[in-house]
Amino acid sequence: MIRRLVPAALAVAALTAACGTGDELPQLDPDKLTVYSAQHENLVDAWVKGFTADTGIEVQVRQGKDSSMGNQIVTEGARSPADVFLTENSPAITVVQNADLLAPVDQTTLDQVDPAFRPSNGRWTGIAARSTVLVYNPSLVSKADLPASMMDLAEPEYAGKWGAAPAGADFQAIVAGMLETKGEPATSAWLAGLKKNAKVYQNNIATMKAVNAGEVPMGVMYHYYWYRDQALTQEGSKNTELHYFRNEDVGAFVSVSGGGVLASSKHAADAQKFLAWITSPKGQAVIAASTSMEYAVGQDQPSDAALPPLAALESPTVDPFALDGPAVIELMTQAGII
Amino acid sequence: MLAAVLVTAVSVLPILVVLANALGQGWSEAVADVVRPRVGELLRNTVSLMVLATAACAVLGVGCAWLVERTGLPGAGWWRVLLVAPLAVPAFVNAYAWVSLRPAMTGLGGAVLITTLSYFPLVFLPVSAALRGLDRSWEDTARSLGLGRWRTFARIVLPQLRPAVLGGCLLVALHLLAEFGVLAMLRFPTFTTAILDQYEAAFDTGTGSVLAVVLVLLCVAVLTVEHVWRGRRGHARIGAGVVRRSEAAALGRWLAPSLLALAVLVALALGVPAYSLGHWLAAPGATVDGSGLASALAATIGLALAAAVLACVAAFPVALLLRRRQTLFTATVERLCYLASSLPGVVVGLALVMLAIRWATGLYQSATLLVIAYAILFLPRALVAIRTALDQAPGGLIESARALGDSPARAVARVVVPLASPGILTALALVFMATTTELTATLLLAPTGTHTLATGFWAASSSLDYGAAAPYAVAMVLLSAPMTWLLLRQRAVVA
Numbered sequence: 001m002i003r004r005l006v007p008a009a010l011a012v013a014a015l016t017a018a019c020g021t022g023d024e025l026p027q028l029d030p031d032k033l034t035v036y037s038a039q040h041e042n043l044v045d046a047w048v049k050g051f052t053a054d055t056g057i058e059v060q061v062r063q064g065k066d067s068s069m070g071n072q073i074v075t076e077g078a079r080s081p082a083d084v085f086l087t088e089n090s091p092a093i094t095v096v097q098n099a100d101l102l103a104p105v106d107q108t109t110l111d112q113v114d115p116a117f118r119p120s121n122g123r124w125t126g127i128a129a130r131s132t133v134l135v136y137n138p139s140l141v142s143k144a145d146l147p148a149s150m151m152d153l154a155e156p157e158y159a160g161k162w163g164a165a166p167a168g169a170d171f172q173a174i175v176a177g178m179l180e181t182k183g184e185p186a187t188s189a190w191l192a193g194l195k196k197n198a199k200v201y202q203n204n205i206a207t208m209k210a211v212n213a214g215e216v217p218m219g220v221m222y223h224y225y226w227y228r229d230q231a232l233t234q235e236g237s238k239n240t241e242l243h244y245f246r247n248e249d250v251g252a253f254v255s256v257s258g259g260g261v262l263a264s265s266k267h268a269a270d271a272q273k274f275l276a277w278i279t280s281p282k283g284q285a286v287i288a289a290s291t292s293m294e295y296a297v298g299q300d301q302p303s304d305a306a307l308p309p310l311a312a313l314e315s316p317t318v319d320p321f322a323l324d325g326p327a328v329i330e331l332m333t334q335a336g337i338i
Numbered sequence: 339m340l341a342a343v344l345v346t347a348v349s350v351l352p353i354l355v356v357l358a359n360a361l362g363q364g365w366s367e368a369v370a371d372v373v374r375p376r377v378g379e380l381l382r383n384t385v386s387l388m389v390l391a392t393a394a395c396a397v398l399g400v401g402c403a404w405l406v407e408r409t410g411l412p413g414a415g416w417w418r419v420l421l422v423a424p425l426a427v428p429a430f431v432n433a434y435a436w437v438s439l440r441p442a443m444t445g446l447g448g449a450v451l452i453t454t455l456s457y458f459p460l461v462f463l464p465v466s467a468a469l470r471g472l473d474r475s476w477e478d479t480a481r482s483l484g485l486g487r488w489r490t491f492a493r494i495v496l497p498q499l500r501p502a503v504l505g506g507c508l509l510v511a512l513h514l515l516a517e518f519g520v521l522a523m524l525r526f527p528t529f530t531t532a533i534l535d536q537y538e539a540a541f542d543t544g545t546g547s548v549l550a551v552v553l554v555l556l557c558v559a560v561l562t563v564e565h566v567w568r569g570r571r572g573h574a575r576i577g578a579g580v581v582r583r584s585e586a587a588a589l590g591r592w593l594a595p596s597l598l599a600l601a602v603l604v605a606l607a608l609g610v611p612a613y614s615l616g617h618w619l620a621a622p623g624a625t626v627d628g629s630g631l632a633s634a635l636a637a638t639i640g641l642a643l644a645a646a647v648l649a650c651v652a653a654f655p656v657a658l659l660l661r662r663r664q665t666l667f668t669a670t671v672e673r674l675c676y677l678a679s680s681l682p683g684v685v686v687g688l689a690l691v692m693l694a695i696r697w698a699t700g701l702y703q704s705a706t707l708l709v710i711a712y713a714i715l716f717l718p719r720a721l722v723a724i725r726t727a728l729d730q731a732p733g734g735l736i737e738s739a740r741a742l743g744d745s746p747a748r749a750v751a752r753v754v755v756p757l758a759s760p761g762i763l764t765a766l767a768l769v770f771m772a773t774t775t776e777l778t779a780t781l782l783l784a785p786t787g788t789h790t791l792a793t794g795f796w797a798a799s800s801s802l803d804y805g806a807a808a809p810y811a812v813a814m815v816l817l818s819a820p821m822t823w824l825l826l827r828q829r830a831v832v833a
């Protein structure tokens with residue numbers, strides 16, 4: 001009896017497995033527009049829903065992280081299944097641009113975006129923006145004792161006093177801004193200070209929650225994690241406040257999220273339409289509506305009312321299109337941070 | 339034979355790819371990547387965690403096994419189940435349980451505590467099986483020749499337990515080298531977390547591959563140490579008489595402290611995760627994303643079934659080959675299979691990404707590639723179970739079938755498969771359960787749009803959204819629970 005049953009059971013198991021992998025797992029559909037996205041999933045989902053509703057064009061999203069995804073597209077080269085690439089920070093899309101894999105963005109799309117948030121070569125465009133902030137716990141450090149510049153955090157007096165998520169692309173973009181404005185020796189020295197002084201967290205949210213829980217007095221991160229938490233439960237931020245460095249400090253760096261169309265795209269027209277839609281007033285309004293709390297970058301497009309206006313942040317004049325991500329990773333590797 | 343060689347070759351492929359990629363950037367670059375303070379720091383972290391946690395697992399595992407098997411402990415059968423049950427809680431779920439309640443529990447101390455609580459059953463199981471199998475007559479002989487109780491234990495019992503303790507410790511050490519989730523949550527960087535950082539920062543840099551090569555060398559070192567310590571001494575008994583079970587040592591006034599210690603251990607290893615998961619499931623505002631969970635569950639089960647079938651099909655020819663007389667060739671095949679599979683998931687994942695993107699674009703980002711990665715990672719589990727099962731089918735039977743006119747394949751199908759079927763089912767189940775909680779290779783290889791329970795859990799818990807992570811964790815625990823039962827049944831297999 002068992003002699004017959006067991007092979008039968010095995011066959012059934014194999015068949016189920018085969019069907020399972022066939023039906024349940026969404027495979028890449030070559031007919032759909034493929035977006036490689038390192039942006040926040042909820043924002044991109046909202047964009048995709050709105051775009052498909054308006055145009056009827058179906059979209060599939062591969063979710064990833066800035067740097068690895070940018071380098072992944074470079075490694076994939078002309079065979080990349082991606083049609084559109086959306087990043088959180090500009091260095092990742094610059095990597096793809098430098099590999100000459102981006103098609104020029106339609107001029108009508110570029111015209112929708114504030115010129116400060118798109119590169120003059122028109123190979124990609126800004127789609128959103130975020131600002132560097134210092135989150136702090138007032139019960140551990142008073143406002144008067146906060147550093148005047150982010151550069152000060154490398155000083156010995158701040159040893160163990162601040163946290164950051166240096167393995168993430170967000171923080172690496174901030175350092176890329178520093179590299180651009182302060183040069184390599186100062187950046188290397190600052191990174192050495194980070195290695196000594198900073199507590200390393202998995203990501204911005206973990207940093208913020210650690211400050212909130214009193215594990216560490218201060219943390220360097222982007223603004224929107226705080227505003228999002230404030231708008232929702234405040235569970236991770238109720239004991240904290242934000243400090244903006246302003247004064248064109250490296251710590252007032254504003255990072256541009258990029259969007260581009262791959263030169264190898266087989267759906268180039270649809271890809272351009274997608275980029276046009278997300279930078280249109282309707283698409284940019286989604287940023288405020290989705291409570292992502294990122295800044296809109298469309299011409300005269302308002303961001304969420306809770307945010308201080310971008311113009312008031314006194315961010316440093318960094319050319320976001322010259323930021324050198326790979327150089328930052330090299331410096332951080334040398335400093336023993338990653 | 340050819341099939342076995344093919345399976346071995348595929349298993350070894352990841353090592354070759356990583357090695358080629360590490361050296362591809364040039365020898366001096368590779369050396370510069372290794373000789374730097376960061377690697378020293380990672381090495382110190384990795385080795386100290388491995389030594390401390392393995393030692394702690396050995397002490398706990400042997401201690402518990404002794405209490406359960408050789409003393410008059412009340413409710414020994416129940417304790418046995420409770421002490422194996424922590425295996426049903428994936429280590430990264432355990433870390434989540436602790437860290438979500440006590441966020442400050444980070445660094446080496448926390449890492450040693452959590453990995454020990456998660457992995458000590460890997461020592462407990464084989465040692466407990468070995469203790470049950472010991473023949474009391476050797477101890478009686480020793481006692482009759484004038485050795486005291488303690489010296490009998492040290493000179494007769496411990497040496498017999500050595501293979502079981504070492505085997506268990508080997509498993510623990512290899513798990514620790516591959517551990518990612520726990521250490522990322524506890525902010526304790528080791529080679530595995532650093533490789534993923536490098537991957538995140540730069541996709542497939544030489545630096546990541548160089549770190550991976552160092553990690554592979556650590557695996558080889560661990561395997562070698564175990565091999566040397568295991569030695570060549572056998573403890574066979576001549577004559578197939580009935581094994582006389584040892585008499586239970588009376589605990590006397592040690593009874594209460596022993597019970598208390600076991601209760602504390604079980605409370606820490608099982609009670610904390612149970613409490614924490616319940617806490618987060620019941621947390622106000624915890625909304626279960628039902629459709630997300632359902633699709634992750636379906637994807638996980640589909641992938642795990644496919645991986646289980648592939649691993650067993652691949653293990654079969656290797657197991658058949660290993661039944662033959664030991665030669666240098668069969669020994670090499672065996673070592674290579676085990677080595678390839680002692681690799682951390684991150685290395686196998688990274689290697690397959692690099693391989694597919696350049697030479698097998700059809701497989702790139704496909705579920706097939708992920709299933710192949712699982713099969714490579716979990717081949718030894720299938721191999722161990724199937725080999726044990728094949729021992730139920732003496733070689734003479736195959737030869738008889740051949741002599742009666744069956745072709746080799748038909749002989750295997752008609753004689754071996756039916757006899758080995760319980761073992762095959764065990765092998766399927768072991769690979770299935772291991773796959774359901776695999777994180778690192780899945781993170782690197784999952785097809786576009788595919789979330790598994792492990793990656794869904796990881797996405798939620800790494801943004802510290804503990805409430806959203808809880809349902810995924812519970813689903814993984816439920817899928818892993820049969821493991822406890824299977825391992826209790828198959829104790830001999832693990833030993």
